[in-house]
Amino acid sequence: DIQMTQSPSTLSASLGDRVTITCRASQSVGYWLTWYQQKPGIAPKLLIYKASTLESGVPSRFSGSGSGTEFTLTISSLQPDDFATYYCQHYNGYPLTFGGGTKVEIK
Amino acid sequence: EVQLVQSGAEVKKPGESLKISCKTSGYYFTDYWIAWVRQMPGKGLEWMGIIYPGDSHPRYSPSFQGQVTFSVDKSISTAYLHLNSLKASDTATYYCARLRVAVPTIGTGYFDSWGQGTLVIVSS
Numbered sequence: 754d755i756q757m758t759q760s761p762s763t764l765s766a767s768l769g770d771r772v773t774i775t776c777r778a779s780q781s782v783g784y785w786l787t788w789y790q791q792k793p794g795i796a797p798k799l800l801i802y803k804a805s806t807l808e809s810g811v812p813s814r815f816s817g818s819g820s821g822t823e824f825t826l827t828i829s830s831l832q833p834d835d836f837a838t839y840y841c842q843h844y845n846g847y848p849l850t851f852g853g854g855t856k857v858e859i860k
Numbered sequence: 861e862v863q864l865v866q867s868g869a870e871v872k873k874p875g876e877s878l879k880i881s882c883k884t885s886g887y888y889f890t891d892y893w894i895a896w897v898r899q900m901p902g903k904g905l906e907w908m909g910i911i912y913p914g915d916s917h918p919r920y921s922p923s924f925q926g927q928v929t930f931s932v933d934k935s936i937s938t939a940y941l942h943l944n945s946l947k948a949s950d951t952a953t954y955y956c957a958r959l960r961v962a963v964p965t966i967g968t969g970y971f972d973s974w975g976q977g978t979l980v981i982v983s984s
Contacts, residue, residue, distance in 0.1 A: 754922070785963055787970035789905075796955055796974035797905065802962065808972070840905055844968040848921045849895075851905040 759852035765860040772828040776841035785845040862886040864975035880941040882956030889937035890914040893959035900952045946982045953977040
């Protein structure tokens with residue numbers, strides 16, 4: 754199985770900050786990587802797929818990059834609505850696996 | 861509008877069984893796989909497996925194989941998660957999600973719509 758490792762597990766940031774979250778795969782997943790945002794008590798929301806393609810309706814301050822085994826999710830200017838937990842997920846074969854999550858907190 | 865609406869929260873005793881429903885609307889039910897995802901309290905997301913409503917073919921995560929069963933009722937566009945012999949460690953929120961197939965050659969993809977989640981508490 755492909756293991757997905759996110760770092761950091763928790764990130765403290767202020768409004769307006771540029772935030773970067775890293776996701777590493779235990780073996781290459783090509784570009785087959787997705788990012789989700791989850792707020793407490795609410796289902797995850799799709800943000801980015803194919804490593805860097807923004808889902809329709811997602812603000813342009815979110816961006817994704819990377820390929821192979823290393824990926825990043827960047828929020829260019831943190832907004833109040835962005836305080837949440839973010840998960841990566843590969844889809845380069847089964848089983849599908851998620852990263853452990855990165856919680857973005859208010860500094 | 862695509863919607864996945866799950867059944868309500870449940871409190872069960874150890875050893876009991878449970879069926880969670882996921883009623884879909886807004887798209888052709890048989891065109892998309894439905895996945896089930898577990899989230900234990902305060903923890904991350906775990907993919908349990910998927911089922912293709914077109915032929916009811918399931919694919920289970922090795923971590924959940926033999927522990928859960930998926931089914932569908934095409935007539936009412938609804939998918940089900942069956943949990944048997946519940947244990948306290950089954951306490952979690954369970955989500956259904958629609959899989960958007962993005963790699964046709966291997967039939968994998970990501971989840972573009974989610975149910976609201978069903979909280980299951982197993983306690984004596």
